[in-house]
Structures are given as structure tokens and as C-alpha cells.
Amino acid sequence: MKSYKVEFTQTTTFVFDVQAENEEQARTDAEYEMTQSIRNGMTHHHITGESDAEISTVYDVTGTDDDAFMWTCGKCETHFPNTPEQPRCPNCKTLVD
């Protein structure tokens, strides 16, 4: 058996109904609503369709102690597990050496 880390990226679309004078005001109001909802843990919004989770990265961590063997991207400072191949930042795709 091999060991893998499987990373999911979840995208959820939130839709807010707002009343406003114009589009810019609507955006501002919706952003405010969104911030408040997150802060309060309340859901005054609709979620359209199913929430969508897809696998973005699979790491082969076979034979590694993944806590001890983490790479750090020199560009964006993302931490990611050691891989047998030349390590490439999963965030900005920079090769780390």
C-alpha cells in the first residue's frame, strides 16, 4: 500500500438578494451581508445547486514522515508535503529546490 494525501478544493456559490439603487450599491450591500453571515454563522443566503468539491492535488507521501518532510515555497511560502518528484508548489507552481 502507498500513502497519499488527497487535497480537495471546495467551491460554494452564495447568492444574496439585495435591494439597491444601482449595481455597485448592490455589490457593496451583498459583500456586507456575506461578511455578516460568515461572522454570525447565519445563513440568509441561498446556495445554488450542490456544493462542489473537487480534488485539486494528490500527494504521494509514501515512506515520508510528512510532518518532518515539508517543503516551503520560496515565492508564496505555501507549505506542502515532500514528493519523490521535483517539488512544485501546489499554489503558484514554482519549482522548489
Ligand SMILES: [Zn+2]
Ligand atoms: Zn508558491
